[in-house]
Amino acid sequence: MVAKSSVGRRRRAVRLAGLGAGGAALLSLLAGCGGTGDIGDRFGHFGWPGEGITPQAHRMYDVWIGSAIAALIVGVFVWGLIFWCIIRYRKRGDELPAQTRFNMPLEILYTVVPFLIIAVLFYYTAVVQTYVDQRTPNPDVTVEVVAFKWNWEFRYMDAKGADGQPVSTVGASDYIPVLVLPTGKRIRFYQTSRDVIHSFWVPELLFKRDVFPGSIRNEFEVSIDREGAYIGRCAELCGAYHSMMNFELRVVTADKYERFLATKANGSTTPDALTAIGEEPLATTTSPFPTKRESDKLSAGAPG
Numbered sequence: 001m002v003a004k005s006s007v008g009r010r011r012r013a014v015r016l017a018g019l020g021a022g023g024a025a026l027l028s029l030l031a032g033c034g035g036t037g038d039i040g041d042r043f044g045h046f047g048w049p050g051e052g053i054t055p056q057a058h059r060m061y062d063v064w065i066g067s068a069i070a071a072l073i074v075g076v077f078v079w080g081l082i083f084w085c086i087i088r089y090r091k092r093g094d095e096l097p098a099q100t101r102f103n104m105p106l107e108i109l110y111t112v113v114p115f116l117i118i119a120v121l122f123y124y125t126a127v128v129q130t131y132v133d134q135r136t137p138n139p140d141v142t143v144e145v146v147a148f149k150w151n152w153e154f155r156y157m158d159a160k161g162a163d164g165q166p167v168s169t170v171g172a173s174d175y176i177p178v179l180v181l182p183t184g185k186r187i188r189f190y191q192t193s194r195d196v197i198h199s200f201w202v203p204e205l206l207f208k209r210d211v212f213p214g215s216i217r218n219e220f221e222v223s224i225d226r227e228g229a230y231i232g233r234c235a236e237l238c239g240a241y242h243s244m245m246n247f248e249l250r251v252v253t254a255d256k257y258e259r260f261l262a263t264k265a266n267g268s269t270t271p272d273a274l275t276a277i278g279e280e281p282l283a284t285t286t287s288p289f290p291t292k293r294e295s296d297k298l299s300a301g302a303p304g
Helices: 001-032 037-043 055-088 105-132 253-267 270-276 293-299
Strands: 141-148 151-160 166-170 178-182 187-193 198-201 207-211 218-223 229-235 246-252
Touching: 037 218, 055 105, 055 207, 055 218, 105 207, 141 178, 141 198, 151 246, 166 178, 166 253, 178 253, 178 270, 187 207, 207 218, 246 253, 246 293
Parallel strands: 141 187, 178 246
Antiparallel strands: 141 151, 151 166, 187 218, 198 207, 198 229, 229 246
């Protein structure tokens, strides 16, 4: 009777483990399919900084929330087994419980199920990564991002000034550059650096790319679906004033964007062009930091 009872208990444990681990794999499948925004909102996005302002960001957000849900399910299942074992097999006397050397069904279970979970998460990660890195043959907007110590230049490749060169916005110690972009358009970024490695980062894009010096030109594309002003930063330690290397992303309607480019092409400054389309002329998400950049240049004998 004792042997039959212990065998029955082992079988029930195996069935319980199979149901729990199978449920975790199934939930990871469902979570990766999207529709998890409400769950993420309810639990503070599980550490992810919001849903973002681009379709690419939304897809990455769904993968993150799905992964977090799958991890929680596995965690709860493991914690449940731990506490069940603590309570069920707590010491009741000096007699040792029956000792077993192995349990083949259970070992197969906890080998196969983690592999299935990892395979599902890898699949959705690969699909979303391919989507994020996808580039179209003819983007609607093309912008060149030029990073330098310690500021930014944004060149609008689709609009030429009187000199035949693309119109641009250049930051300075006392001026935060504003990058103006439209909603609902496919935007391609070309990135290059004049000195060291920098990193182009707008937190609301949920995405950043390193900016390399030399002939390496990093490229990526996004489509922005929400108007507003968003702070941008350098996310790669690049020297003394790295923390002050900010810019602003100003997202406007497509009509306002076209008027902005036309005003810039006629020779207006970026603040004047922003005023002409009814936008704030200067950055609203950040302001210039008080630095010693000019005095450092003068003391080092460098031109101002």
